[in-house]
Amino acid sequence: MRLQGKTALITAAGQGIGRASALAMAAEGAQVWATDVNEKLLETYAGVxxxxxxKLDVLDKTAIQKLINSMPALDILFNCAGFVHNGTILQATDEDWNFAFNLNVRAQFWMIQAALPKMLANGGGSIINMASVCGSLKGLPNRFAYGASKAAVVGLTKSVAADFVGQGIRCNAIAPGTVDTPSLGDRINSYADPVEARKNFVARQPMGRMAQAHEIAPIVVYLASNESVFATGQLFSVDGGMTI
Structure with missing residues (x-):
């Protein structure tokens, strides 16, 4: 039980990597607050x-603060919420840019800002941010707004880590490759030829397949646990060889 006695808060925990990580943390003994803007998705946790x-809308700063204030403790924060925009800089609109940075970056800023006082009062904590292989590690075609926002997540992560490294706070980020999640499935189905689109997503993975969400969860648990006590300010790539 690597997380026994710890309390975790996870955003976008209704499906995909967030859900897999919530289940993995709970299995390791953590008390997990699984949040999502879609309450319907959270019903699958009944009895776990x-x-x-x-329910939590990470674009609502007041709701974030209210939730964290209501929690008895907070040792682990996993910022998992995000959105992938398609297109180049010539296709990106101001609305695309603003939404990408609001959800992928500003929401993490607000979550961390609200969580830190409780973590500091408790003697420390582990913050895990969702970055991506797309961004600071690798440029991918048609991912302009997304790649820019995920590169910003890395800078945010390192800044928080540097400011609080001496106060028991660790802040790291993970950079998954292509993960076969429901949200990716929705994007694939929006293409004119979903079968061909799925083949193209698989083709960019050197292992010849996409990751499953449960294959990303172990690195999240590791970063949440005391096993990673000497790691902070780092970007952990779990990309199936995309950045070899």
Whole structure:
């Protein structure tokens, strides 16, 4: 039980990597607050031990603060919420740019800002941010707004880590490759030829397949646990060889 006695808060925990990580943390003994803007998705947790569900819109700063204030403790924060825009800089609109940075970056800023006082009062904590292989590690075609926002997540992560390294706070980020999640499935189905689109997503993975969400969760658990006590300010790539 690597997370016994710890309390975790996870955003976008209704499906995909967020859900897999919530289940993995709970299995390791953590009390997990699984949140999502879509309450319907949280119903799948009914009866799962150690998991408490609540609706949370990470674009609502007041709601974030209210939730964190209501929690008895907070040792782990996993900022998993995000959105992938398609297109080059010539296709990106101001609305695309603003939404990408609001959800992929500003929401993490607000979550961390609200969580830090409780973590500091408790003697420390682990913050894990969702970055991507797309951004500071690798440029991918048609991912302009997304790649820019995920590169910003890396800078945010390192800044928080540097400011609080001496106060028991660790802040790291993960950079997944292509993960076969429901949200990716929705994007694939929006293409004119979904079958061909899926083949193209698989083709960019050197292992010849996409990752499953449960294959990303172990690195999240590791960063949440005391096993990674000497790691902070780092970007952990779990990309199936995309950046070899």
């Amino acid at each position: 031990p150690n998991i408490h569900v609540t």
